[in-house]
Amino acid sequence: MKAQQRRVWISSYLGTTIEYYDFLLYGSAAALVFGPVFFSQLSPLLGTIVALATLAAGYVARFAGAVIFGHYGDRLGRKKVMLVTMVTMGLCSGFIGLIPSYAAIGVAAPLVLVVLRLIQGLAVGGEYGGAVLMASEHAGVRRRGLAASAATMGAPSGAVIATGAMTLVATMDREALLSWGWRVPFIASFLLLALGLWFRARIEESPVFLADVARETAPVQRRSPIVELLRDHGGTVTKAVVVQLASYTGQGVFGVFLVSYAPPLGYAPPLVLLTIMIGTLGSVFTTPVYAALSDRIGRKAVLIFGTVANGLVAYPLFLLINSGVTAVFVISVIVYLCFFMTPVTSVSAVMLSELFPTEVRYTGVSASYQLAQTVGSGLGPLIAASLLAAAGGTDTTLIAVYIGVLAILSLAVLLRMKETAGTSLRSTAADPTPDVDSAQPPVGA
Known part of the structure; x- marks a missing residue:
């Protein structure tokens, strides 16, 4: 296996x-x-x-x-x-x-x-x-x-x-x-x-799919997965989206909006793009580290750390970017993308898979992720540009406040959610077969 x-x-x-x-x-x-x-x-x-x-x-x-x-x-x-x-x-x-x-x-x-x-x-x-x-x-x-x-x-x-x-x-x-x-x-x-x-x-x-869905001995009449998801698990979808918002908004602001915001401050466009690319590449290596950590200490602890970090670092990060010092700009953006954005993005994947039952899990994970991506990474740069314009084109305080408010919302939802690490993905109560390797003790054991 x-x-x-x-x-x-x-x-x-x-x-x-x-x-x-x-x-x-x-x-x-x-x-x-x-x-x-x-x-x-x-x-x-x-x-x-x-x-x-x-x-x-x-x-x-x-x-x-x-x-x-x-x-x-x-x-x-x-x-x-x-x-x-x-x-x-x-x-x-x-x-x-x-x-x-x-x-x-x-x-x-x-x-x-x-x-x-x-x-x-x-x-x-x-x-x-x-x-x-x-x-x-x-x-x-x-x-x-x-x-x-x-x-x-x-x-x-x-x-x-x-x-x-x-x-x-x-x-x-x-x-x-x-x-x-x-x-x-x-x-x-x-x-x-x-x-x-x-x-x-x-x-x-x-x-898990074979055990819960494909091996059913009698046909089961079910609604369409999206209908079943919204009717029976609508609250879970909402929570799943909100938990991811602060991090994906930060990703959109400091990974996309920055491309247009930084050059007028004196940073060459190729430098901005290279900095973001290095930070993105670095996140490839920090992602499994945070994910593995969540296997040891739980999903919530890592998600809470990432959410709080996003809310706290937004304002000082803009101060560092606005300094006009190239080395400060490069280091601060790379550190953010590698270490502060990644905790949520690395753990949200497994957290989503543990929130939904097998029969709607594919739809639930995909829909929750895409909605969070659209609102956060998709609309984040547009909202950031609008807030910057509303503040006169130079003050980024409103952008930092916006990320901070999203972090508070995400944190409020996270604190009310149950820990999902160590739970079974099997939905069929009649099937006693445990998860693969589940003979090993769960997180915290």
Whole structure:
């Protein structure tokens, strides 16, 4: 079983890395080349705006993907859905690299681009929940947090690889970049897809799913998972989203909003991007550390630390950023991304899987995560920019207060939640089979 667990962890990590590479690669390309390639009939500024609008469309589709793929993941199995999401994302990204320009086929080019982007959003919306569940449902109670962190590590890994790939091709001369250079990272998705499928096809279906759902001796009439989730577990979904808000908002503010806020302070844009990329890469290594710690001391302790840290460091972090000292800026942002943002993002994955019963777990994990991502990382930069404008364009106090208020809300919910570490993921009372490796004592024993 240990060999199978390792295979599952590698599959979850690689799958999520590839999916987020494909999804986030689009963002760099949208800002860099999609305007002149697919919207050349518009002015350069308007073309860039429209290209970024297609980027936003993918984020809107993520929640829909969480519901759609969550439905089938809870009904048909985790593995089947994960294979579908990986193939869908890989093919869409590869095909984006093959779309002729607007100059070649006219309005069909941007239309195909938007359609593929929407399908990408659907796929990535269903990927995360499946990757988390396959890892956590194959693991024993003693190492479930560490196992689930494999999926969490994939998102920043994919972001770093995507940023690095587009940075590399951006060094080409403008004509080569626009004609074929930008296409290379997208077409490479076909190769990454083959690699991911090789690992993912060799893993076994979740033993928890097989025990609780697939092995039912009599058919059970159930509502749609999303209906059942909202009707019977709506409060849990709300709590799960609120618990993650402060951290994901901090991620959006100090990982995205900072790209536009820092340059006017005297920091070169390449330095800002490099700093964020280093901090993101560092979070890949601190994620399993915090996740493993949660296996030893409990989920709540790590989540509370991360939530309180986000609320307390926001204001002093802005003071350090506003200092104008390059070394202070670089160190403070990297430290935040590695050590203060990561406790919640690393543990929320396994915490979500322990909050929902098997029959709605895929939908619950996916929907809760995507909602928190949308409100936190998605709307966070926009809200931060609006608060900055309301304060005259220079005072970041309101932004820090906003993060602090979210931290208070998250903390209030956390303090009322029960500890989930060490609990069984099995929902079927009639099935006495314990979790994998559950003969080992739970956390705190």
